Amino acid sequence: xKVTLPDGKTIEMPDGCTAGDVAARIGPGLARxxxxxxxxxxxxxxxxxxxxxxxxxxxxxxxxxxxADDPEALxxxxxxxxxxxxxxxxxxxxxTKLVYGPPVENGYYYDIxxxxxxxxxxxxxxxxxxxxxxxxxxPFTRYELxxxxxxxxxxAEGNPYKxxxxxxxxxDVLSFYVTGAEPGKYWEDLCMGTHVPRTGRIGAFKLxxxxxxxxxxxxxxxxxxxxxxxxxxxxxxxxAHLDQxxxxxxxxxxxxxxxxxxxxxxxxxxxxxxxxKPKGSIIRLILEEHLRAKLREAGYQPVFSPHIxxxxxxxxxxxxxxxxxxxxxxxxxxxxxxLLNELWVxxxxxxQGRPLPPQAQKLVEExxxxxxxxxxxxxxxxxxxxxxxxxxxxxRERNLALIREHLRVEDGFLLKPMNCPHHxxxxxxxxxxxxxxxxRLAEFGTVYRYEQSGELSGMxxxxxxxxxxAHLFCTPEQLEPELAGCLSLTRYVLDVLGLRDxxxxxxxxxxxxxxxxxxxxxxxxxxxAIRAAAAASGLAYTEEKGEAAFYGPKIDFMVKDxxxxxxxxxxxxxxxxxxxxxxxEYVGRDNRPHQPIMIHRAPLGSLERFIGILIEHYEGSFPxxxxxxxxxxxxxxxxxENYAREVGALLASRGLRTEVDDSPEKIxxxxxxxxxxxxxxxxxxxxxxxxxxxxxxxxxxxxxEPRVPLDALVERLLSENRPQPPAPRGADGAASPxxx
Ligand SMILES: [Zn+2]
Ligand SMILES: [Zn+2]
Numbered sequence: 001x002k003v004t005l006p007d008g009k010t011i012e013m014p015d016g017c018t019a020g021d022v023a024a025r026i027g028p029g030l031a032r033x034x035x036x037x038x039x040x041x042x043x044x045x046x047x048x049x050x051x052x053x054x055x056x057x058x059x060x061x062x063x064x065x066x067x068a069d070d071p072e073a074l075x076x077x078x079x080x081x082x083x084x085x086x087x088x089x090x091x092x093x094x095x096t097k098l099v100y101g102p103p104v105e106n107g108y109y110y111d112i113x114x115x116x117x118x119x120x121x122x123x124x125x126x127x128x129x130x131x132x133x134x135x136x137x138x139p140f141t142r143y144e145l146x147x148x149x150x151x152x153x154x155x156a157e158g159n160p161y162k163x164x165x166x167x168x169x170x171x172d173v174l175s176f177y178v179t180g181a182e183p184g185k186y187w188e189d190l191c192m193g194t195h196v197p198r199t200g201r202i203g204a205f206k207l208x209x210x211x212x213x214x215x216x217x218x219x220x221x222x223x224x225x226x227x228x229x230x231x232x233x234x235x236x237x238x239x240a241h242l243d244q245x246x247x248x249x250x251x252x253x254x255x256x257x258x259x260x261x262x263x264x265x266x267x268x269x270x271x272x273x274x275x276x277k278p279k280g281s282i283i284r285l286i287l288e289e290h291l292r293a294k295l296r297e298a299g300y301q302p303v304f305s306p307h308i309x310x311x312x313x314x315x316x317x318x319x320x321x322x323x324x325x326x327x328x329x330x331x332x333x334x335x336x337x338x339l340l341n342e343l344w345v346x347x348x349x350x351x352q353g354r355p356l357p358p359q360a361q362k363l364v365e366e367x368x369x370x371x372x373x374x375x376x377x378x379x380x381x382x383x384x385x386x387x388x389x390x391x392x393x394x395x396r397e398r399n400l401a402l403i404r405e406h407l408r409v410e411d412g413f414l415l416k417p418m419n420c421p422h423h424x425x426x427x428x429x430x431x432x433x434x435x436x437x438x439x440r441l442a443e444f445g446t447v448y449r450y451e452q453s454g455e456l457s458g459m460x461x462x463x464x465x466x467x468x469x470a471h472l473f474c475t476p477e478q479l480e481p482e483l484a485g486c487l488s489l490t491r492y493v494l495d496v497l498g499l500r501d502x503x504x505x506x507x508x509x510x511x512x513x514x515x516x517x518x519x520x521x522x523x524x525x526x527x528x529a530i531r532a533a534a535a536a537s538g539l540a541y542t543e544e545k546g547e548a549a550f551y552g553p554k555i556d557f558m559v560k561d562x563x564x565x566x567x568x569x570x571x572x573x574x575x576x577x578x579x580x581x582x583x584x585e586y587v588g589r590d591n592r593p594h595q596p597i598m599i600h601r602a603p604l605g606s607l608e609r610f611i612g613i614l615i616e617h618y619e620g621s622f623p624x625x626x627x628x629x630x631x632x633x634x635x636x637x638x639x640x641e642n643y644a645r646e647v648g649a650l651l652a653s654r655g656l657r658t659e660v661d662d663s664p665e666k667i668x669x670x671x672x673x674x675x676x677x678x679x680x681x682x683x684x685x686x687x688x689x690x691x692x693x694x695x696x697x698x699x700x701x702x703x704x705e706p707r708v709p710l711d712a713l714v715e716r717l718l719s720e721n722r723p724q725p726p727a728p729r730g731a732d733g734a735a736s737p738x739x740x
Contacts, residue, residue, distance in 0.1 A: 001055065006062040013055070020051035020197070023063045033065035035196040036076045048072055048194045050142060066201060066233045074233070075103040080140065080196045081130075081205050081231040082108040087179055087187040088129035089114075089227070092122075098189065099161040099215065099224055106241065107230030111213055113161065118225055123207040130205065133179065137200030138186065141178040142193060150174035154190065161215070162190050204238035205231035208245070217454070247563040253615035254458040260620050260628070260678060262611075263459060272456040272463030274608050279628035282657065283614075284607055286626055288444055290723065291468055291493065291603075298489055300442040300470055305422035307446060311341060311412040315404070316581060317421040320414060321345045326449050328463075330412035336371040337410040339363050344403045347396060356392050374406055419445035420575075420600060423471040424582050427596075432586040437596065438478050442470035444607070459612030466607045472599040473584065476525055479597055483533035483555075483572060490557055490570035490603040491537070496723040497614065498623065499569075501560040504539045506530055507547030515550050519576050526574040526597070527553045551577030557603075561617040569610065570603040621678045621700060624720045627657070629679045631717065633695070634661040634670040636686035643690040647683060650710065656717055675700060683713070 003022055004010050013022060019037035023030045039053065040046035040060040048064070055061070064073040082101040085108075090096050093114055101110030112118075145153065147166075150173075154163045166174055169192070177195055180186025196202065206229060213226035232238040257263045262280030269275060276284060292302070311330055314320035320327070324345070332338040346360035356364075368375045380389045390402050416422070423441045432439065446466045455461050474482050487504075494502060509516040509523050516523075530553050534541045541555075548554055552574035559569045575598040578584075585593040604610040614622075624630060631651055635644035641662045648660035659679075661670050667684060674682040683695035694707040708716075 002058045003055065004058075004060045006060075015057075017055055018051060019049055019053045019055060019061060019063070022055070022061050023051065026063070030063055030065065033067050034063045035066050035073060035201055036064040036194050038062045038064065038072070048076065050140070050194050051197050052142065066196075066203070074231075076194050077196055077202060077233065078103040078108040078231050079194070080199070081202050081229065082110050083140075083177065083179060083187075083189055083191070083195070084130050084133045084199060084202060085126065085205075085207070085227065085229055086110045086112070086189065087133060088126045089118075090187065091129055092125060097159050097161060100165060101189075107208065107228060109226050109228045111215075111224045111226050113222060113224050118210045118227060120207075120210070127205075127207060134199045134202050137198050138180045139198050140195035141181060141183070142175055142195075143178065143183055144173045144175045147172050147174055150176075150190075166190055203231055203233040204235040205229060206238060206242065244563050244565065248565070248616070251563070251616040251619045252458075253460070253612040256615050256620040257459065257612075259676070262615065262628070265458070270463065271453055272451055272461070274459055274462055274464070280611070282628040283611060283622065283626055287604075287607065287611070288468075290496075294489065294492065295442050295470070298440075298485060299438075300440040303423065303426055303441045303443050305416070305419060305426070305443060305445060307416050307448075308413045309416055309422060311414055312404070312407060313421050313425070314414050314417070315344075317418070317424070317578060318581060319418055319421065321348060323417060326451070327417050328415045328448055328450050330414050332412040333410045336367070336374055337407065337412050339367045339370060340374070340403055340407055340410075341412050343367070344400060344407070347392075347399050347403065350392075350396065352396060353393075378402060378406065415448040416445070417447055417449055419443060419447060419467060419469045420471060420578060420598075421582075423469075424578055424584065424598075427471075427473050428582060428584055432473075432596070434475060434586055434588050434594075437586055438472050438474035438482055440470060440472045445469045459608040459615075462606075462608050465609065467602045468604045468607065469600070469602050472601070473579075473586075473596040474599070475586070475588075475594070476597060479526065479574070479599075480529040480532050482599055483529055483574070484536055486572040486599060486601045486603075487533055487537045487539070487555065490572070490601070491539070493603040494557065494559060494570065499559050499561070499617065502569075503558050504534055504537075504541040505547070505556045505558055506534060506541055506543045507549070507554045507556065508543055508545050509548040509553065510546035513546060516548065517551055517577055522576045522597075523553070526576070530555060530574065549573050549575070551575045561613060567613055569605050569613075570601075571605065572599065572601040574599055621680075623724065624680045624717075625722050625724075627678070627680050629659050629677060630657045630721070631681045631683055632659050632661055632670075632674045632677070632679045633683045633685065634667060634674065636667050636684060638664070639687055640685045640690050644685050647685060647695060647710065651714065651717065654714055654718060656714075656721065671698065681717070683708075 001013055001015055002010050003013050005026070011025060013025065019039060020031070020034065022037070023034040034051055036051060037049055037053065038046040039049050039055065041056060046060065064070055064076065066073060066077065079102065082103065086098050086101055089112060090098070093116060095114065097113040099111035099113060101108060151166060154166055174190060175192060176183070176188050177191045177193060178186050178188040179199060208228045208230060210225055210227045213224045215221040215224055230238070230241060232241060257280065260279060261277050262283065263277055264275045265271065265273065266275060308331070311320055330341065332341065343360060343363045346356055346363065350356055364379070378390045390399055423443070426441055427439060444466050446464060448464045451461055451463055456463070472482050494500070508527055534555060554571060554573035556568050557570035559567050561567065579595050579598050584596055586596050588594045633644045633648045635641045644660050644662050648658045651658040663670070671682055678700060680700055682698045684698060685695055689695055692707060694709050695713055697705045697708045697713065
């Protein structure tokens, strides 16, 4: 058989050979490093297989190795580690019933049913047992059974979870993996694979946590325990990851946000709904004000749009019902509007040529009772069948239009899931000429998305958030300079906030994939413009085919925080879809109507998520200009209280955010509390300072400067009270760590 390698070379291999044989043929080094392979046939999608997998004939093979920086190789090894952990738990606690154990991002877990509660105190024993299995260097051996035979075997073993897994698995054949040479003699698991060839190939691992979980995530089902672990090919990578986890724990914005009084999430108000407390609001306002000034400079115009809009608006934009699962349910003006809307959705989702589903038939019945007049207009009565009336066997578009006609009278509203449709209507509210383009409309617009409650987390996954949103409408010639402007604005914003380690990812469309709108000319123009803008910006960028939005190419900023985690922040997207759906126009130089191109962009994304990230990046120690409390003036004793208040009033009158601590406590505890509040400065005043009209200035890094005269203090703090220019990058190209 002919085996094609990733470099395009073809080698001849004997029929019946395995993926591992291919690795051995290429070289002994590769054979030693190999842990699995990807095999494709005839240019089809490649699947990941064991090294023992018998090649099906002519195919393409690429070998996965434990040294490569390949997420798939890590997944295979982590899944193998999950098997070893499951075996170790079963050995130590034989009453364990296993459920399932997939690899996940950064590690793996195994759900188990065990009456005894596992705690982290059990981890060392489990890890020792795992270490023993790894040292045994046993092979992972796959065997397959016909479905009936496999079910019989699982029934005999009596683990209901595995029986359920098998029932859900597809195919006539089920596979099992033995951690050892022979079935029956070693621990084994119902599993699709893939696995490393031997347990000795498992790298450095660690158990991380145990949490409650429900079977199939369903709270009415059995409560299980989910044991999380992680594994890396090298001890060094594992240590770096554990260090990052520890750092992330220390920096958790949910805890810091609580301690510093920045925000709260109140179950009575609703999960996923952020309440900004005064100190958090100050940070947000300063950010907003700074951005607003920048937007004015860059020629943006401010707009405001309210928090709801008619369903018809979102039917026109396509956001409804397409994104219905992630939206709050609509608010209806009347029962008739609800019935008509639900009927419209049922009709919208009805496959061509199929009857309306029974629930939709029920809507029709309800409508007949609720509003006989509308019902008759839509469906008529049997004797008098008007050709224009609703007919489930007719063209979908025609039926949808008929229902929509009625929805003009009574409709529903949606909590705004996107700002774009509102801005589009502001654009189209007046005739536009090429002379006034580009039109750049900016708004800190709050939007609402119905995230599943299990996915909510602090400020980073929420149900209502405010985007630093803007929409630009431009001519084709303006596209490239406008994109360049968006990029430079995003860079400015990230730089000023101390996030200086980022890369840019360009998402391009895939002409083979039907999900992308058909507009070859538009794609060509937009992708060329986006590349040119990225190249001109001097930013390092990668291109990813198939990663565009369905309506146009986009640029995402991938930003690393100071502990090396990567976040997707600023985004810039080109859109040909909404201008077409809303029939947007401008009058060109030729005096004829043309369709503008639209750009969506949000440098920070959501203020909630962004400030959550910023809290973790700075560990709560915000730069001076962003700190909710910049200076705490603390009196040493009663005798300096008045002077402390005077200094506080002076600083406040100059626009500095100041608190005066004139409590009767000793100065030690006062300074300690100021440090906990992460205030950049504590100005200590006693009798000496009162007499000399100075302060004893202490910063949060422990530096102290005695006898600073008041005018020098004011001058110095005011000069610090603005975004500092980016710190020079180190010799290694890395940005300096965030300081004050
Ligand atoms: Zn498995
Ligand atoms: Zn938008």
